Amino acid sequence: MGSTASTLSKIPDVETLMQETGFTPAHMVRLYDRFKALDKERKGHLCPQDFGAIKELAENPIGDRIVGAFFSQGQETLDFHSFVRILAHFRPVDKDRPRDPNVPEPINSRSNKLKFAFQLYDQDKDGKISRAELLQVLRAMLEMQVTEEQLESIADRTIQEADLDRDEAISFDEFRKSLEKVNIDHKMSIRFLR
Amino acid sequence: MDSYLFPFDNLLCMLLGISFTVWITLLLVFIIVPAIFGLSFGIRRLYMKTLLKIFEWATLRMERGAREKNQHLYKPYSNGIIAKEPASLEQEIQEMRRSGQGGEPEFDMSDIFYFCRRGVESIVDDEVTKRFTAEELESWNLLTRSNYNFNHVSARLTVLWGLGVLIRYGLLLPLRVTLAFTGVGLLVVLTSIIGLLPNGRMKNLLSQKAHLMCYRICVRALTAIITYHDSENKPKNGGICVANHTSPIDVIILASDGCYAMVGQVHGGLMGVIQRSMVKACPHIWFERSEVKDRHLVAKRLSDHVADQTKLPILIFPEGTCINNTSVMMFKKGSFEIGCTVYPVAIKYDPRFGDAFWNSSKFGMVNYLLHMMSSWAIVCSVWYLPPMRREEDEDAVQFANRVKAAIARKGGLVDLLWDGGLKREKVKDVFKEEQQRLYSKVLVGGGSEDRSRS
Numbered sequence: 001m002g003s004t005a006s007t008l009s010k011i012p013d014v015e016t017l018m019q020e021t022g023f024t025p026a027h028m029v030r031l032y033d034r035f036k037a038l039d040k041e042r043k044g045h046l047c048p049q050d051f052g053a054i055k056e057l058a059e060n061p062i063g064d065r066i067v068g069a070f071f072s073q074g075q076e077t078l079d080f081h082s083f084v085r086i087l088a089h090f091r092p093v094d095k096d097r098p099r100d101p102n103v104p105e106p107i108n109s110r111s112n113k114l115k116f117a118f119q120l121y122d123q124d125k126d127g128k129i130s131r132a133e134l135l136q137v138l139r140a141m142l143e144m145q146v147t148e149e150q151l152e153s154i155a156d157r158t159i160q161e162a163d164l165d166r167d168e169a170i171s172f173d174e175f176r177k178s179l180e181k182v183n184i185d186h187k188m189s190i191r192f193l194r
Numbered sequence: 195m196d197s198y199l200f201p202f203d204n205l206l207c208m209l210l211g212i213s214f215t216v217w218i219t220l221l222l223v224f225i226i227v228p229a230i231f232g233l234s235f236g237i238r239r240l241y242m243k244t245l246l247k248i249f250e251w252a253t254l255r256m257e258r259g260a261r262e263k264n265q266h267l268y269k270p271y272s273n274g275i276i277a278k279e280p281a282s283l284e285q286e287i288q289e290m291r292r293s294g295q296g297g298e299p300e301f302d303m304s305d306i307f308y309f310c311r312r313g314v315e316s317i318v319d320d321e322v323t324k325r326f327t328a329e330e331l332e333s334w335n336l337l338t339r340s341n342y343n344f345n346h347v348s349a350r351l352t353v354l355w356g357l358g359v360l361i362r363y364g365l366l367l368p369l370r371v372t373l374a375f376t377g378v379g380l381l382v383v384l385t386s387i388i389g390l391l392p393n394g395r396m397k398n399l400l401s402q403k404a405h406l407m408c409y410r411i412c413v414r415a416l417t418a419i420i421t422y423h424d425s426e427n428k429p430k431n432g433g434i435c436v437a438n439h440t441s442p443i444d445v446i447i448l449a450s451d452g453c454y455a456m457v458g459q460v461h462g463g464l465m466g467v468i469q470r471s472m473v474k475a476c477p478h479i480w481f482e483r484s485e486v487k488d489r490h491l492v493a494k495r496l497s498d499h500v501a502d503q504t505k506l507p508i509l510i511f512p513e514g515t516c517i518n519n520t521s522v523m524m525f526k527k528g529s530f531e532i533g534c535t536v537y538p539v540a541i542k543y544d545p546r547f548g549d550a551f552w553n554s555s556k557f558g559m560v561n562y563l564l565h566m567m568s569s570w571a572i573v574c575s576v577w578y579l580p581p582m583r584r585e586e587d588e589d590a591v592q593f594a595n596r597v598k599a600a601i602a603r604k605g606g607l608v609d610l611l612w613d614g615g616l617k618r619e620k621v622k623d624v625f626k627e628e629q630q631r632l633y634s635k636v637l638v639g640g641g642s643e644d645r646s647r648s
Binding site for chain 2: 034038051057059060061090116117121137142143146158162179184188189
């Protein structure tokens with residue numbers, strides 16, 4: 001480890017990464033150190049077992065889904081770029097961003113945060129949260145604490161309220177609509193220190 | 195030709211002989227004799243003050259060098275990368291609900307946000323991993339192993355550092371190794387001799403003196419500068435002394451100020467020799483490897499020892515493993531079930547002079563001892579806390595937590611719920627269930643049956 005500049009130079013394509021994600025150089029250095037700390041065997045990339053070593057994550061009822069969100073379909077390795085890109089979802093929303101239709105939305109926009117949360121529910125990635133998928137999440141979050149009937153009734157009620165086009169599943173738009181009033185920025189953002 | 199060499203030979207021999215004698219005399223007068231009587235010349239404290247001044251100077255120069263190059267000194271994160279919300283699960287979810295529909299609590303799609311965010315926060319920065327790496331310093335103590343700002347070390351600093359290396363490896367290390375051998379050797383020899391005496395007051399007295407003397411020599415072998423606080427609370431016979439664990443040196447630090455009965459597994463080799471001779475002079479508790487698994491046997495031996503008022507207090511480290519001295523982890527409840535007085539002790543090391551934490555997954559024992567003996571010094575503070583007993587309505591786990599909290603508070607360490615064994619094992623499902631239970635309470639409400647965890 002060395003000063004900010006020398007660590008930054010060790011990260012390939014760091015300029016593009018910073019522009020894409022909006023992290024500052026200081027953030028990049030700290031995230032790089034964290035990446036290396038998680039990569040105990042110094043492979044240069046992370047695998048799902050490295051995440052398994054984080055105790056607080058193992059305690060989290062949806063811990064394995066979160067880990068799954070980092071590894072895109074079928075991949076077993078996660079390089080630093082992808083690691084940072086996913087974490088960028090959790091940067092607080094930039095309030096003064098001009099709404100320019102030609103510029104693609106930043107990773108941490110409200111819409112992209114919602115998409116990230118949506119994929120935690122939608123494990124088979126068909127663009128809809130089916131009743132079965134909803135039940136799976138409920139089971140993960142509640143397991144032994146409620147009966148199967150209670151789980152099913154909660155699932156049914158939720159779908160009833162959110163499903164507007166009556167297809168027994170919740171699409172991304174219906175998801176977004178049902179969360180209109182929730183302050184997504186606050187709930188899906190992590191305050192990165194200087 | 196031969197005649198030329200003889201005088202040189204003689205001269206060389208004489209010189210070697212003289213320097214050896216001087217060396218041993220200095221050693222005896224300044225270190226071993228005070229150790230026997232428990233006195234101190236104050237040389238070590240003077241040394242400590244001088245070192246501190248040099249370290250401050252070194253750090254200032256590094257900061258100056260960094261400012262000239264218009265860069266920032268990399269201050270390793272002592273406060274974490276992110277600011278975590280201290281709000282609990284219930285608070286957060288209620289808040290989220292209030293912004294959505296009001297009314298009765300029921301599942302909402304947004305509930306997942308809480309778990310998601312908490313999960314990602316722990317990916318970026320988690321409490322436990324932080325505790326198992328060596329603590330990171332704000333100023334540089336001229337040891338390469340704790341320097342993160344190599345580019346800013348100027349020429350003058352490099353010279354100073356080089357001088358430091360010479361002193362540490364050329365002067366201090368041989369001195370310390372000699373002392374260590376003397377201390378351990380004396381321990382084995384003296385305790386074996388004392389073991390020949392018949393049991394009685396004389397034997398106990400002599401064995402205590404012998405143990406104290408040898409541990410004090412070992413303390414000087416590490417150049418450990420220890421400050422003992424509240425000595426009126428020192429552990430007494432028939433009790434158990436518990437302390438937080440950072441390194442194997444903890445034993446030497448505590449045992450040089452009071453006499454304890456040690457507990458441990460029987461080892462082979464040098465350790466085994468030391469253990470066998472120690473137990474001849476006074477009753478320590480050494481377990482065979484097979485006996486360790488049998489918890490009842492262990493508990494019985496401990497309680498038998500404690501019931502005998504003539505035997506010394508037992509020294510136990512309930513965390514079960516070495517922690518990096520910034521926090522106290524979960525205490526194993528075994529020693530708290532015995533039902534006698536517990537004397538808690540808090541040990542806090544000052545990391546500026548040398549990091550005493552033993553990262554057993556990174557370094558072996560020999561490597562670790564080499565590190566210890568080539569640091570500047572080991573500076574630590576020991577606080578003896580007032581004795582505690584288990585209350586009527588407490589179980590062993592609650593008592594253990596109470597003791598742990600007291601130790602953490604006194605030593606200025608963070609009190610963590612986590613089990614030190616997590617260093618090696620996976621998280622037990624108990625913790626996940628706790629989260630699920632909390633969430634279900636929010637959802638289903640207090641009216642429904644409260645499923646109690648076994």
